[in-house]
Amino acid sequence: MTEKITILNQKGGCGKTTTAVNLAAALAKLGKTVLVIDMDPQGNATTSLGFEKNELENTIYDLLTGKCSLIDSVRETSTPNLYALPSNISLSGAEIELSKEIGYPYILNEKFEDSEILFDYILIDAPPSLGILTLNALVLSDSVIIPIQSEYYALEGMLDLLQTINLVESRLKSSCPIKGILLTLYDARTRLAKEVSFSIKDFFKDEEYIFKTKIPRNVKLAEAPSHGQPCITYAPDCPGSKAYMDLAKELIKLDGE
Numbered sequence: 001m002t003e004k005i006t007i008l009n010q011k012g013g014c015g016k017t018t019t020a021v022n023l024a025a026a027l028a029k030l031g032k033t034v035l036v037i038d039m040d041p042q043g044n045a046t047t048s049l050g051f052e053k054n055e056l057e058n059t060i061y062d063l064l065t066g067k068c069s070l071i072d073s074v075r076e077t078s079t080p081n082l083y084a085l086p087s088n089i090s091l092s093g094a095e096i097e098l099s100k101e102i103g104y105p106y107i108l109n110e111k112f113e114d115s116e117i118l119f120d121y122i123l124i125d126a127p128p129s130l131g132i133l134t135l136n137a138l139v140l141s142d143s144v145i146i147p148i149q150s151e152y153y154a155l156e157g158m159l160d161l162l163q164t165i166n167l168v169e170s171r172l173k174s175s176c177p178i179k180g181i182l183l184t185l186y187d188a189r190t191r192l193a194k195e196v197s198f199s200i201k202d203f204f205k206d207e208e209y210i211f212k213t214k215i216p217r218n219v220k221l222a223e224a225p226s227h228g229q230p231c232i233t234y235a236p237d238c239p240g241s242k243a244y245m246d247l248a249k250e251l252i253k254l255d256g257e
């Protein structure tokens with residue numbers, strides 16, 4: 001069975017892409033076969049995985065609009081076991097094009113039905129909005145991981161996000177639970193980070209799982225994309241990579257293995 005997870009938060013800069021790429025690379029390092037789907041027209045996950053986004057053919061846009069097949073759009077990365085379904089700015093036009101199609105929230109899901117490509121995990125890097133692309137990601141997914149940056153406005157927009165998940169569950173598919181809340185850009189030395197951590201616990205009131213692993217602020221995580229590699233391979237021993245390896249192990253354990 002493939003476990004499909006959207007990395008979701010409409011807030012920009014909270015670590016979605018960094019999490020999608022490095023959690024995927026960590027799972028791959030642990031022997032899982034993993035696909036990263038870049039659902040953001042900014043294509044940051046695509047660049048982080050070593051692709052020159054503006055020169056790509058057969059991107060997620062071409063797949064969603066029926067111009068290529070799933071097999072044509074999935075490609076290997078330089079990390080063993082790790083595959084990518086890339087994106088670029090052409091995807092920004094897709095929202096309007098797709099909205100004209102009947103059943104537009106289901107298009108991505110249909111592409112994976114009867115697919116013979118088998119992955120242990122599919123991680124979807126969602127765009128910073130709650131529009132059609134995000135709906136497509138959620139319909140395909142079994143669950144979501146919500147990265148939350150440890151900053152003062154961390155929970156702003158969280159009700160809209162939860163409402164979107166509820167809407168998907170009530171109107172489009174039966175269930176898309178929150179797999180876990182992930183604290184990112186965490187600096188354990190600051191009082192603010194601890195306060196935010198408490199307010200997140202208070203907000204979710206034990207209803208949602210909060211990952212024990214917190215992702216520290218670590219400059220290597222920010223440097224790795226410019227080398228076209230996940231930090232997991234670029235700097236495997238840095239605190240950021242170690243945290244994402246811990247997160248991957250925690251996730252596998254949650255999945256009961």
Ligand SMILES: Nc1ncnc2c1ncn2[C@@H]1O[C@H](COP(=O)(O)OP(=O)(O)O)[C@@H](O)[C@H]1O
Binds near residue numbers: 015216221
């Ligand atoms: N834990 C971290 N430590 C240091 N820099 C980080 C960390 N997580 C993300 N960043 C950097 O912060 C910026 C925003 O992160 P990103 O993953 O692109 O967020 P999003 O996809 O939610 O917009 C990027 O420049 C990224 O390299």
Ligand SMILES: [Mg+2]
Binds near residue numbers: 045
């Ligand atoms: Mg991003």
